[in-house]
Amino acid sequence: MTQMKYKIIACGVVLDELKLSESSFTDVQELDAGLHLSSGKLHQALQDAIDISRNHYSGIILGFGLCAMAFMGIKARDCPIYIPRTDDCIGLFLGSQNSYDTLRKENPGTYYLSQSWIKRKITVFDDFQRLSGLYGEEQARRMIKLVLRGYSRLVFIDSNTKASNDYRLYARKMADSYGLEYKVVQGSCRFLEKLIHGPWDREFIKIEAGATLNYQDFKKKPSGQGMSFYQSLSKPEDK
Numbered sequence: 001m002t003q004m005k006y007k008i009i010a011c012g013v014v015l016d017e018l019k020l021s022e023s024s025f026t027d028v029q030e031l032d033a034g035l036h037l038s039s040g041k042l043h044q045a046l047q048d049a050i051d052i053s054r055n056h057y058s059g060i061i062l063g064f065g066l067c068a069m070a071f072m073g074i075k076a077r078d079c080p081i082y083i084p085r086t087d088d089c090i091g092l093f094l095g096s097q098n099s100y101d102t103l104r105k106e107n108p109g110t111y112y113l114s115q116s117w118i119k120r121k122i123t124v125f126d127d128f129q130r131l132s133g134l135y136g137e138e139q140a141r142r143m144i145k146l147v148l149r150g151y152s153r154l155v156f157i158d159s160n161t162k163a164s165n166d167y168r169l170y171a172r173k174m175a176d177s178y179g180l181e182y183k184v185v186q187g188s189c190r191f192l193e194k195l196i197h198g199p200w201d202r203e204f205i206k207i208e209a210g211a212t213l214n215y216q217d218f219k220k221k222p223s224g225q226g227m228s229f230y231q232s233l234s235k236p237e238d239k
Contacts, residue, residue, distance in 0.1 A: 005056070008196065009049045010063025011036070014089050016116035017159060018063065018192055027057070033122050039070035047074055054078050063195060065091055066218055074213045081207040082200045084191065085218060092195070093157045095188025096203070103185065109152040111180065114187070115159050115167045124148065125174045145178060153181040160187065 007027040010018070015030055029049050035042040046062070053060060054077045064071065065086040074081075084092060090112050091100040103110060117123050124147050131140035156171035158164050168184060175182035194203065205217045 004058040006059045006061055007053055007057045008061045008063055009046065009053075011089065013114070013116045013120060013122070014063040014092060014192075016119065017093060017114075017189070018196060029053075033120055036067060036070075036122075039067075042067065042070040043072075043074065046071065050074070050077060050081065061195060061200075063089075063092075065089055069215070071213055072215055074207070076207040076209050076211055076213075079209050081213075082204045083207070083213070084195060085203050085205050086191070090157070092191045093159070093187050094185070095190040099188070103155065107153045107181075109150055111148065111151045111154050112157060113154060113167075113171045113174070114157045115161065115164065118167050118170055123174075148178055148180070151180060153183060154178075155183045155185055157187045158184050159189075 005027070007029065008018075009029045009031065012030045012033045015028070031042070031045050031049065035045050046064075050060060057079050059079050060076075060081045062071075062081060062083040065084055065088040067088050071083070086092060086097040087100065091097040093114050094100050094103070111124070113123060124144060127147075128140050128144055131143055134140075135143070154171060154175040156168055158168065171184075172182050174180075191203070194200070200206065205213070207213050207217070
């Protein structure tokens with residue numbers, strides 16, 4: 001029997017939410033969440049991470065979504081790549097792209113916060129202190145409001161941890177400070193569990209070895225039942 005070996009490459013924000021201690025993955029590579037500020041840099045960092053993994057794995061699992069088109073043109077090398085069929089990590093935290101779509105239909109002008117985003121200080125609100133030092137508090141607040149001008153609601157995705165209440169309070173404070181409607185929605189680990197345990201089915205895109213990811217891969221109708229990590233751990237050796 002041939003042992004199959006997989007690697008996870010994921011944004012740090014997603015890794016915060018993944019219960020990797022409960023999985024059989026031993027090879028995990030974190031990419032800096034700050035790379036999302038530049039789609040070009042994120043694209044290059046991801047391709048570099050895939051390239052250095054050559055000749056070592058049966059497959060690579062990406063803990064990302066479409067992420068502002070940064071993944072377009074990413075190429076699988078000598079093994080397939082599996083990527084969640086979702087616009088970004090919000091779909092992962094909510095449990096499905098369908099749950100994400102429902103919230104967007106409810107209010108397209110929604111800004112999302114999660115415990116991991118707040119903890120890592122990578123939200124628009126974290127710019128306030130930096131901007132205050134440069135321009136003063138009043139001007140800094142005006143600048144943040146300008147960034148938020150297309151938003152009318154703040155949704156906190158509750159991951160239901162012991163620290164959740166502190167993060168909920170912070171999210172509520174930010175919503176009140178900037179005149180946003182506030183809503184808490186319960187997060188779900190369903191999609192995240194599929195990411196590490198499988199099955200990598202129609203909710204995932206499979207990029208075959210040597211193939212390149214394009215936008216149509218995200219939008220075309222998926223087919224097939226996929227497989228789970230545990231189903232793929234071993235298979236008969238080719239004779």
